[in-house]
Amino acid sequence: MSAPHLPKVAGIDPEVPVSTHTAAPLREIPAAPGAFIQDRLAGWVSDLTTLHELTERLAATATLDAALNELLHAGAALVGARRGLLVLERAGSTTPSTTLGLGLGPADLGHLETVERSATALGRILDGPPEAADARDGIATPDLLGDQDLDPRHREVATRLGYAASYALPLASEAAGRLGGAVWFYDEPGEPSEKQRHLVGLYARYATEHLARLTELERARADIATVADELLPSRLPRIPGVRLAARHRTGPQGGGDWYDALPLPDHALGLAVGSVGGSGPSAMAAMGRLRASLRAYAVIEGEDPVAVLSDLELLLRLTEPARTATALFAYCEPAARKVVLAGAGHTPPLVLGDRRCEYVETTLSAPLGMLACWEAPSVEFSPAPGETVLLYTDGLLRRTGDAMDRAFARLHSAAASVPKAGRHDPAAVTDHVLRAMLPDGLDRSDSTEDVVVLAAHFD
Known part of the structure; x- marks a missing residue:
């Protein structure tokens, strides 16, 4: 005769013996950790929090x-x-x-x-x-x-x-x-x-x-910065009737903003500023090639700034078709106080004197390398004795963080506020304009923009 079977319950085999080592049911809640352990845990948390805060502050530098x-x-x-x-x-x-x-x-x-x-x-x-x-x-x-x-x-x-x-x-x-x-x-x-x-x-x-x-x-x-400085003029020329001053700051990644001032035949003077698109070593190298080419064209046909920029545009289109640049070239006759300039997508110069502070009216033109054939008319003006012509790149405007129209107004205000005692010193003019435009200085590490300011004071 077979033994009676125990009733079956879902999920439980009644024939499996119950372990004698099964823990007794929990009849009371365990006591909380001692105050000593709690204090140590709180101390560890506090130390880790302090260390985290200090390393975050360091990482933000x-x-x-x-x-x-x-x-x-x-x-x-x-x-x-x-x-x-x-x-x-x-x-x-x-x-x-x-x-x-x-x-x-x-x-x-x-x-x-x-x-x-x-x-x-x-x-x-x-x-x-x-x-x-x-x-x-x-x-x-x-x-x-x-x-x-x-x-x-x-x-x-x-x-x-x-x-x-x-x-x-x-x-x-x-x-x-x-x-x-x-x-x-x-x-x-x-x-x-x-x-x-x-x-x-x-x-x-x-x-x-x-x-x-x-x-x-x-x-x-x-x-x-060293390479950028080596690609720019080591010193400014001395031409009778005009005094020059320049300020330049390369962005942390290296950029393509540049300036130049070179003596030309018959005691003339060529002034140029420009900016190559992009940043880094490639833009700096292109800037050096562009500046060297412009110097050659200025010596050959500097009296015609439009021809200088046309030649430069042709060279850029043939040798570096994927690159664009802005440029401004001015042919100056200090003895006659005559300036003829042409610009390719560049910001207009500013004339500062005792009786006026105004932008030179230049024609709207495209940057170099954007059109199949670049051409724009030149502009001629005569600075009065004691006036300063200020050339600059758009990095000066962009570093302000303002919209371009407000940045232009801010630059005009900065130039107009140059003290009369310093208006006959081009270095004082550039320094005052930079202080007014960039209160934090040129050495701000969080800005990627190059800055170029070139001032020519006519005696």
Whole structure:
């Protein structure tokens, strides 16, 4: 006789024995973690939040100087110090070192430089092997004045400046290598805690990568600016009856804005400004070729600016059909105070004097390279004695951020506001116009526009 079968329940096999190790049912809620664990968790969250905020602020810096200042301030906050010193000095590099102080004036930095480097923790970090363990973890000197082996000159400077302890840290990472070091000074004996060292070490490694990127970026920008300067006139000619001044700023990527001033036969003068489309090395190279070609055409037929630009347009269309450019060429006879000019899609000159400030009326024309055959009539005008003719590229207008009509009005207002005492100095005129148009200066790193201003003052 077979044994009776137990009733079946969906999803459960009644013949499978119940494990004797099954946990007992939960009869009460577990107690909350202790206050100690909660405090530690809250501390970790706070530290991570602080580190995140500081690295975000550092990442927002776009220039090397801004990043170095941010690093010094953030490091001081993390280690609990009030003053600090940073030296950017890549091992094996020929680039001059950069020294920056926090809470230290030029005289204080001068005193610190009189201490032999090997006698300071920062000097041991900068001159020692990068793989040294103590250098990687930082060097703490909790009681400088109590150190019997302290260099006498270091003791004298520490007493004069009023610091009693220091903590030095390398600015190094595996990818970037060692870029330099930083040291923070304490007014009283002490040193950062283990947690502070850990946080500032994490921050310093991230900062090193950011500084390496900015260093390479600024080096590339400096190289671009150097090449652009070499492609432009090294000096302006001296022609009786006229004085010249020029200001030029290349964008961070390198652009195609240019100017030129060249002496011509019979004591004449050729003035030119222009802009090649695009940016980067290609635009700079095209700008150099265009400027060199214009100089040749100006010597051959400079008395006819239309012919000069026509020849230039033909050359551009044959050799670089995919490129466009704007240009303005003016043939000047200073003795007769006569100017004949032609423009190809370029902004009109501005004439500034004691009795007038107005744009020269030029005919509307297309840029070079846009039409099958370029041609436009020339314009002739006579600047009065003491007047200045201002040539410029549209980068000056675009850098203002205004619409073009407002930018033209702003330029007119800037030129009209030149003080009378400076209206007979072309350099003073250009500087005043630039200050009025670009209050932040020509060196703004967030602008991609080139700027060219060329002033000719007729005596």
